[in-house]
Amino acid sequence: MTALVNRQWLLARRPSGLVSEADFKWNEAAVPELADGQVLVRTLCLSCDPTQRGWMSIDTYLPKVELGEVMRSSGAGRVVASKHPAFAAGQLVQGLVGWQDYAVVAAGKPGALMPLPPGVPIETALGALGITGITAYFGLIDVGKAKPGETVVVSGAAGATGSMVAQIGKILGCRVVGIAGGADKCRYLTTELGLDAAIDYKSEDLAERLGETCPKGIDVYFDNVGGDILDAALGKLAMRGRVVICGAISRYNEAAPGPGPKNYMNLLLKRGRMEGFIVLDYLPRVAEAILPMAGWLAQGKLKDRVDVQVGLERAPAALARLFLGQNEGKQLVRVAE
Amino acid sequence: MTALVNRQWLLARRPSGLVSEADFKWNEAAVPELADGQVLVRTLCLSCDPTQRGWMSIDTYLPKVELGEVMRSSGAGRVVASKHPAFAAGQLVQGLVGWQDYAVVAAGKPGALMPLPPGVPIETALGALGITGITAYFGLIDVGKAKPGETVVVSGAAGATGSMVAQIGKILGCRVVGIAGGADKCRYLTTELGLDAAIDYKSEDLAERLGETCPKGIDVYFDNVGGDILDAALGKLAMRGRVVICGAISRYNEAAPGPGPKNYMNLLLKRGRMEGFIVLDYLPRVAEAILPMAGWLAQGKLKDRVDVQVGLERAPAALARLFLGQNEGKQLVRVAE
Numbered sequence: 001m002t003a004l005v006n007r008q009w010l011l012a013r014r015p016s017g018l019v020s021e022a023d024f025k026w027n028e029a030a031v032p033e034l035a036d037g038q039v040l041v042r043t044l045c046l047s048c049d050p051t052q053r054g055w056m057s058i059d060t061y062l063p064k065v066e067l068g069e070v071m072r073s074s075g076a077g078r079v080v081a082s083k084h085p086a087f088a089a090g091q092l093v094q095g096l097v098g099w100q101d102y103a104v105v106a107a108g109k110p111g112a113l114m115p116l117p118p119g120v121p122i123e124t125a126l127g128a129l130g131i132t133g134i135t136a137y138f139g140l141i142d143v144g145k146a147k148p149g150e151t152v153v154v155s156g157a158a159g160a161t162g163s164m165v166a167q168i169g170k171i172l173g174c175r176v177v178g179i180a181g182g183a184d185k186c187r188y189l190t191t192e193l194g195l196d197a198a199i200d201y202k203s204e205d206l207a208e209r210l211g212e213t214c215p216k217g218i219d220v221y222f223d224n225v226g227g228d229i230l231d232a233a234l235g236k237l238a239m240r241g242r243v244v245i246c247g248a249i250s251r252y253n254e255a256a257p258g259p260g261p262k263n264y265m266n267l268l269l270k271r272g273r274m275e276g277f278i279v280l281d282y283l284p285r286v287a288e289a290i291l292p293m294a295g296w297l298a299q300g301k302l303k304d305r306v307d308v309q310v311g312l313e314r315a316p317a318a319l320a321r322l323f324l325g326q327n328e329g330k331q332l333v334r335v336a337e
Numbered sequence: 338m339t340a341l342v343n344r345q346w347l348l349a350r351r352p353s354g355l356v357s358e359a360d361f362k363w364n365e366a367a368v369p370e371l372a373d374g375q376v377l378v379r380t381l382c383l384s385c386d387p388t389q390r391g392w393m394s395i396d397t398y399l400p401k402v403e404l405g406e407v408m409r410s411s412g413a414g415r416v417v418a419s420k421h422p423a424f425a426a427g428q429l430v431q432g433l434v435g436w437q438d439y440a441v442v443a444a445g446k447p448g449a450l451m452p453l454p455p456g457v458p459i460e461t462a463l464g465a466l467g468i469t470g471i472t473a474y475f476g477l478i479d480v481g482k483a484k485p486g487e488t489v490v491v492s493g494a495a496g497a498t499g500s501m502v503a504q505i506g507k508i509l510g511c512r513v514v515g516i517a518g519g520a521d522k523c524r525y526l527t528t529e530l531g532l533d534a535a536i537d538y539k540s541e542d543l544a545e546r547l548g549e550t551c552p553k554g555i556d557v558y559f560d561n562v563g564g565d566i567l568d569a570a571l572g573k574l575a576m577r578g579r580v581v582i583c584g585a586i587s588r589y590n591e592a593a594p595g596p597g598p599k600n601y602m603n604l605l606l607k608r609g610r611m612e613g614f615i616v617l618d619y620l621p622r623v624a625e626a627i628l629p630m631a632g633w634l635a636q637g638k639l640k641d642r643v644d645v646q647v648g649l650e651r652a653p654a655a656l657a658r659l660f661l662g663q664n665e666g667k668q669l670v671r672v673a674e
Contacts, residue, residue, distance in 0.1 A: 061606055231597070245605045260568070260597030268582045268613030269398055276605030 004031040009099035009315055011065045014057050017253045018323055021316040023056065024071060024099075031102045039082045039107045043097045043312075046075040047126045048319045048331035049160075050224075053252040061278045071099040071315070074131060075335075076122045084108065092116040094125060099315045101335065111283045117290065127160060127330035128297055128304040129290055135246060135279040136164030137289035141172075143277045144220040144244040148173030151214045153233055156224030157198065158185035159322075160330035161246060165222045166195055167302050174220075177213045179206070179229060181325045188328075193303060206232045217241065217270075226251045227258065234263035237270045245276035253323060305329025341368045346436035346652055348402045351394050354590045355660055358653040360393065361408060361436075368439045376419045376444045380434045380649075383412040384463045385656045385668035386497075387561075390589040398615050408436040408652070411468060412672075413459045421445065429453040431462060436652045438672065448620045454627065464497060464667035465634055465641040466627055472583060472616040473501030474626035478509075480614045481557040481581040485510030488551050490570055493561030494535065495522035496659075497667035498583060502559045503532055504639050511557075514550045516543070516566060518662045525665075530640060543569045554578065554607075563588045564595065571600035574607045582613035590660060642666025 005028050012025040034040055054060045055072050065072050075097040079087050084107040087093065095113040097103035107113040116125045127133065139161075140146050152169040156162035157178025166189065169176040177197045178189040186198035197213040199206060210218070210232055217238025223230050226248025234243065251258055267274055282289070296302040307327045309318040312335045321327045342365050349362040371377055391397045392409050402409050412434040416424050421444040424430065432450040434440035444450040453462045464470065476498075477483050489506040493499035494515025503526065506513040515526040515535045523535035534550040536543060547555070547569055554575025560567050563585025571580065588595055604611060619626070633639040644664045646655040649672045658664045 226602070245602070247605070248602055251602070257599040257602065260599040260601045262594040262597040264597045264601070264611070265563070265582070265585055265588070265594065265613070267611060268584070268615065271612075271614055271618060273610060273612040274601070274604060275608075275610040276602070277608055278605065281608060 004102060005029075006031045006100055006102045007312055008101070009071045009312070010068055011056060011071050013067065015053070016255065019053055019056065019253075019316065019320050024316050026313075032104055034081055034083045034104065036083050037106055037108045039084050039087045039093070039105050039113060040080045041077040041093060041095070041097055041103045041105055041113070042080050043075055043077040043101055043103060043335045044337070045077075045122045045126060046073050046097070046099065046312075046315060046318075046333040046335060047131065048315075048322055048327070048333065049074065049131070050247050050249045050252060050322050052319060053323065061280065072096055073099050073315070074126070076116060076126055077103065082107075087113065092122070094130060099312065101312065111280065117294070120294075123306045123308065123330070123332060124297070124304050126332060127306055128164060128302060129293055131279055132160045132330055133164050133293050134282060134286055134289045136161050136168055137293060138279065138282045138285070139244050139246050139277060140165050140168050140220065140222060142282070143275050144222060144242050146172055146174055146220045149175075150219035151175045151177070151216055151238065152220045152222065153177045153179065153210070153214060153218045154222045154224070155179040155229045155233070156247075156249060157189055157195070158329070159224060159327065162222070162224050163189075163193060163305065163329060164302070167193055167296075170194055171296055171301055175214075177210075185328075201229060207235060210236045220244065222246060223248070225249050231261045231263050234261050234266050234274075237266050237272045239270050241270055241272045243267075243272065243274040245274060249323065306332055308332045308334050310334045341439060342366075343368045343437055343439045344649055345438070346408045346649070347405055348393060348408050350404065352390070353592065356390055356393065356590075356653065356657050361653050363650075369441060371418055371420045371441065373420050374443055374445045376421050376424045376430070376442050376450060377417045378414040378430060378432070378434055378440045378442055378450070379417050380412055380414040380438055380440060380672045381674070382414075382459045382463060383410050383434070383436065383649075383652060383655075383670040383672060384468065385652075385659055385664070385670065386411065386468070387584050387586045387589060387659050389656060390660065398617065409433055410436050410652070411463070413453060413463055414440065419444075424450065424452075429459070431467065436649065438649065448617065454631070457631075460643045460645065460667070460669060461634070461641055463669060464643055465501060465639060466630055468616055469497045469667055470501050470630050471619060471623055471626045473498050473505055474630060475616065475619045475622070476581050476583050476614060477502050477505050477557065477559060479619070480612050481559060481579050483509055483511055483557045486512075487556035488512045488514070488553055488575065489557045489559065490514045490516065490547065490551060490555045491559045491561070492516040492566045492570070493584075493586060494526055494532070495666070496561060496664065499559070499561050500526075500530060500642065500666060501639070504530055504633075507531055508633055508638055512551075514547070516562075522665075538566060544572060547573045557581065559583060560585070562586050568598045568600050571598050571603050574603050574609045576607050578607055578609045580604075580609065580611040582611060586660065643669055645669045645671050647671045
């Protein structure tokens with residue numbers, strides 16, 4: 001096994017602003033021997049997620065990646081060898097495999113390594129039926145408490161999580177308005193995903209358009225972006241409105257945190273609530289989300305759009321696409337077939 | 338009845354910055370005849386509340402006071418005449434009487450006029466057992482969900498609402514840290530009210546002192562002030578911490594809203610919640626708060642400090658005291674004995 005070459009991207013420096021290939025160092029290493037409890041996984045596909053930008057810089061809900069370490073990433077792969085009783089060679093799994101061809105995973109830790117749902121394409125398992133879909137499901141339903149007839153606004157609505165939130169909102173019977181950057185994305189939201197309206201924050205007056213498209217105010221605002229968009233949404237909150245803080249991609253490249261939402265006092269006037277969550281807390285309840293999501297996918301009610309870049313070499317560029325708004329749906333990197 | 342002279346303060350202009358006497362116009366008018374459903378109240382005591390600054394400028398949870406209207410204020414008085422079956426001459430009541438000697442109140446609207454609890458001094462009825470105490474009780478317990486053993490931090494802790502929150506926190510068995518401006522107020526909090534610690538935001542490093550006094554982080558932050566203090570508290574949130582937005586006195590004199598709390602992303606990292614409330618929503622549940630509060634007062638567990646200015650003439654100056662941090666406890670204006 002030690003004869004295998006493990007190609008890796010190591011974190012070379014703390015990024016300043018937009019992430020780039022120069023923040024990483026390409027490395028080729030031997031694959032270490034497995035210790036008891038460990039599983040060797042051949043990486044097949046990597047998931048690109050905005051939260052990775054935080055992992056590169058600061059301690060968050062996980063400690064930051066140390067310089068010289070393999071870049072942390074979730075992804076899916078096939079078990080090559082296992083010294084853990086729950087996993088066997090040949091099995092498809094997902095977990096924090098990192099930007100490398102082969103990952104040695106301590107499989108005993110809850111959530112470290114999970115079997116892929118049988119019969120599901122890897123891309124779907126990392127998207128609609130993976131962390132992305134689970135985030136959308138629990139964020140909208142458990143944190144946001146969206147109910148039929150309510151108005152849901154989603155930012156980053158053409159992105160991986162946002163497009164799932166928007167579609168789940170429609171399935172629940174909500175009025176759903178998506179915010180995205182660019183006419184093509186907005187057209188996709190209304191024509192392909194059936195949203196009630198879409199707002200192009202790059203070319204339209206956001207506050208004005210929120211007023212037009214949400215005449216009764218916003219019952220649930222699902223925030224993936226932060227910044228001015230969060231502020232505008234807070235300004236249009238309905239009575240007892242909920243703001244779900246899922247991410248803040250507009251802020252992740254800032255060296256110091258920018259100004260917060262000045263309209264937060266609307267939480268008082270509207271008896272509103274702003275709440276953050278981390279999907280890892282929901283891992284014990286995954287089945288609760290996966291079962292309905294799989295059903296909606298099978299019925300064609302939920303569309304899963306993936307944007308696949310090919311080759312481990314392209315992982316840094318693929319990650320940067322998220323912050324440039326270039327991804328169309330879930331951004332993945334195909335490492336091996 | 339029309340022979341009575343009704344001295345009044347009318348709103349003369351929208352204030353710029355700190356409220357001052359020049360924002361009002363002194364007026365003497367006749368007392369109108371009562372229509373059916375109305376009650377005539379002789380004002381005895383006025384409550385000064387930070388929220389009045391908002392009423393002077395903008396529509397909030399209540400429409401703004403119109404120019405030329407009597408300045409809105411809650412207060413207590415004695416019924417002089419009544420054309421509403423639920424009220425009788427001689428009875429002590431509280432409600433939105435306004436800055437005037439005589440108020441004509443449409444008593445049919447829920448919460449417009451409430452009898453004072455029998456045997457309770459007017460000052461207490463407007464403070465610990467009035468809107469102030471009810472705000473503190475429901476804000477800490479119902480919105481903040483404070484539990485024994487948790488760490489509660491209160492800003493404006495020497496003020497009317499803050500000092501009630503702090504004391505209720507101690508009664509519940511919480512560790513309570515108060516934030517106030519000045520050494521005297523801080524000494525009062527630790528020596529008289531028994532808080533675990535007090536932080537003088539004017540002379541101490543707030544973030545550093547929050548770290549020292551809240552080694553396990555902040556479970557409930559009760560915010561009366563907003564601005565940098567809210568930001569510092571968000572920065573020290575414990576896992577699943579709650580931020581209760583009760584007010585933002587530091588912001589009420591600003592012409593445009595200042596920057597929001599840049600640390601709001603800690604709500605995500607700590608799975609926290611920030612929630613606003615308006616005490617008016619809790620009026621149907623008043624008894625739930627009043628009964629325990631009255632018991633704690635009787636047992637000496639709850640101290641009710643009032644700061645009384647004398648004479649209707651002094652109402653504008655008394656209101657300004659809140660924003661200058663000059664009030665020691667609940668700010669009242671005694672209008673008549």
